[in-house]
Amino acid sequence: MAALTKEETEALIQEVLEVYPEQARKDRAKHLAVNDQSLEKSNKCITSNRKSQPGVMTIRGCAYAGSKGVVWGPIKDMIHISHGPVGCGQYSRAGRRNYYVGTTGVNTFGTMNFTSDFQEKDIVFGGDKKLAKIMLEIEQLFPLNKGISIQSECPIGLIGDDIEAVAKKANKEIGKPVVPVRCEGFRGVSQSLGHHIANDAIRDWVLENRDGDDSFPTTPYDVAVIGDYNIGGDAWASRTLLEEMGLRVVAQWSGDGTIAEMEKTPKVKLNLIHCYRSMNYIARHMEEKYKIPWIEYNFFGPTKIAESLRKIAALFDETIQAGAEKVIAKYQAEYDAVIAKYKPRLQGKRVMLYVGGLRPRHVIGAYEDLGMEVVGTGYEFGHNDDYDRTIKEMGNATLIYDDVTGYEFEEFVKKVKPDLIGSGIKEKYIFQKMGIPFRQMHSWDYSGPYHGYDGFAIFARDMDMTLNNPCWKQVTAPWKTAESPDVAVAASA
Amino acid sequence: MPSVMLKKNAEGKLVFYVPKKDLEEVAESVEFDSSDKWGGEVLLSDGSKYYFEPLDGQPDFPVTLRAKRLDSGE
Numbered sequence: 001m002a003a004l005t006k007e008e009t010e011a012l013i014q015e016v017l018e019v020y021p022e023q024a025r026k027d028r029a030k031h032l033a034v035n036d037q038s039l040e041k042s043n044k045c046i047t048s049n050r051k052s053q054p055g056v057m058t059i060r061g062c063a064y065a066g067s068k069g070v071v072w073g074p075i076k077d078m079i080h081i082s083h084g085p086v087g088c089g090q091y092s093r094a095g096r097r098n099y100y101v102g103t104t105g106v107n108t109f110g111t112m113n114f115t116s117d118f119q120e121k122d123i124v125f126g127g128d129k130k131l132a133k134i135m136l137e138i139e140q141l142f143p144l145n146k147g148i149s150i151q152s153e154c155p156i157g158l159i160g161d162d163i164e165a166v167a168k169k170a171n172k173e174i175g176k177p178v179v180p181v182r183c184e185g186f187r188g189v190s191q192s193l194g195h196h197i198a199n200d201a202i203r204d205w206v207l208e209n210r211d212g213d214d215s216f217p218t219t220p221y222d223v224a225v226i227g228d229y230n231i232g233g234d235a236w237a238s239r240t241l242l243e244e245m246g247l248r249v250v251a252q253w254s255g256d257g258t259i260a261e262m263e264k265t266p267k268v269k270l271n272l273i274h275c276y277r278s279m280n281y282i283a284r285h286m287e288e289k290y291k292i293p294w295i296e297y298n299f300f301g302p303t304k305i306a307e308s309l310r311k312i313a314a315l316f317d318e319t320i321q322a323g324a325e326k327v328i329a330k331y332q333a334e335y336d337a338v339i340a341k342y343k344p345r346l347q348g349k350r351v352m353l354y355v356g357g358l359r360p361r362h363v364i365g366a367y368e369d370l371g372m373e374v375v376g377t378g379y380e381f382g383h384n385d386d387y388d389r390t391i392k393e394m395g396n397a398t399l400i401y402d403d404v405t406g407y408e409f410e411e412f413v414k415k416v417k418p419d420l421i422g423s424g425i426k427e428k429y430i431f432q433k434m435g436i437p438f439r440q441m442h443s444w445d446y447s448g449p450y451h452g453y454d455g456f457a458i459f460a461r462d463m464d465m466t467l468n469n470p471c472w473k474q475v476t477a478p479w480k481t482a483e484s485p486d487v488a489v490a491a492s493a
Numbered sequence: 494m495p496s497v498m499l500k501k502n503a504e505g506k507l508v509f510y511v512p513k514k515d516l517e518e519v520a521e522s523v524e525f526d527s528s529d530k531w532g533g534e535v536l537l538s539d540g541s542k543y544y545f546e547p548l549d550g551q552p553d554f555p556v557t558l559r560a561k562r563l564d565s566g567e
Contacts, residue, residue: 041539049515281512284498284510284512284555287500287555288498288500288555288556288557291555383515384515384516385515385517388517
């Protein structure tokens with residue numbers, strides 16, 4: 001199908017909105033837009049970070065998911081207590097595939113679930129005593145932990161437990177950082193506020209721990225990788241590139257990260273932000289307090305990688321700039337071969353994306369490197385500064401949808417007929433049953449890494465594997481295809 | 494009275510950021526911008542205006558200051 005014109009896309013949005021009651025239609029209309037590259041600011045065309053309409057199928061998560069699942073969870077040598085009933089922690093345990101090095105249960109705890117398992121009596125009488133007790137138990141059972149974070153679930157805020165007081169007391173008793181995080185799920189409209197709360201908790205309870213301590217030897221090339229959660233090994237694929245160009249990566253936030261690395265981050269010379277949405281708060285704080293500049297970068301696809309490496313190198317001296325060129329030249333044969341192999345198989349295919357807070361714009365470059373076109377994109381929990389950054393990445397007259405509902409997404413797909421959809425697990429089986437190839441783009445569909453040059457090869461292979469899988473030709477039952485004799489008979493009758 | 498984070502970008506222009514509103518905008522002009530006085534009315538590139546209590550000298554950017562919103566520019 002040929003690309004839609006601006007008018008057709010607008011008509012499509014109107015058509016999809018028609019089924020809603022008037023009020024809901026008015027609200028949802030603000031969240032759907034046709035991209036117009038001439039706009040400088042997204043607030044002219046789209047509203048974001050607003051409460052979802054009751055009754056629609058939203059794909060968002062909660063503040064607890066943003067804090068425990070995204071920001072704090074991957075810090076591998078801390079124990080993160082899901083404070084409240086058992087379900088929130090148990091059903092989200094280990095699903096995000098934040099890889100790490102270490103012995104789980106001994107010195108790292110990434111895939112384990114720690115919970116205070118609230119019962120009725122804890123709700124009635126408060127859970128502070130229980131919390132104090134389990135922290136001592138943790139110290140006994142897992143003595144190699146480097147700290148504890150308390151991730152509040154909804155009831156903690158509802159019953160008003162004073163977890164800060166418990167944390168301060170425990171901190172004195174066990175002599176390790178104990179961080180209370182007020183990330184109750186009901187706060188905010190999506191996981192986005194959870195990221196902010198988690199960032200603020202790091203700011204208040206972790207970042208200052210080594211202020212005034214200059215024992216850590218620094219170099220002029222110290223950087224921190226912020227907002228890379230090492231999904232399927234992403235941060236490792238990124239880190240090698242930075243190290244090859246001559247930089248020293250002091251900290252990884254927070255995939256495969258440790259609390260010691262986070263405490264050392266204020267000593268670096270530059271913060272590199274991959275996921276802007278979830279970690280810009282702490283980068284801005286460090287900029288103000290420690291005068292550490294920060295830049296955003298994008299390690300998806302060779303074009304964007306080269307662009308980002310040069311952008312990073314420009315902030316350092318000639319050795320790093322030469323290093324960046326060397327890295328780009330070194331991998332050129334490798335990524336040229338990947339493009340030569342997969343581009344003919346993927347050329348001209350159209351993709352629709354609907355992911356979280358960074359990939360809806362970051363992966364566009366990687367698809368374009370493979371000759372594919374992104375015809376629709378949207379954020380679950382992006383803010384307007386994310387959409388500002390998206391407008392230029394997307395083609396004119398393409399669809400942009402914020403907090404898209406299950407119904408709208410399905411209707412858009414039926415009309416736009418993309419060749420591939422990239423979204424989350426809840427969408428995966430719906431679209432596969434509709435006969436459309438699908439990649440789960442939150443945790444790379446059990447694959448990865450996708451960052452860096454090494455990741456690009458895997459990305460290209462996965463897209464080809466999914467799109468050109470022969471199974472898609474078998475989706476229509478043989479008696480329903482045009483060549484089937486039954487259909488011919490029925491047509492002649 | 495939003496808290497505004499101010500910093501200089503690579504071109505030396507003042508960048509205006511209001512966290513609560515996700516507003517990230519370049520300042521077009523600052524009323525008082527000399528070595529001994531800074532503040533007053535700040536005009537942003539989207540047309541909105543904010544007012545800062547004048548300070549005795551340039552603040553140490555990046556910095557967070559309180560501003561008063563004068564005109565939305567719409």
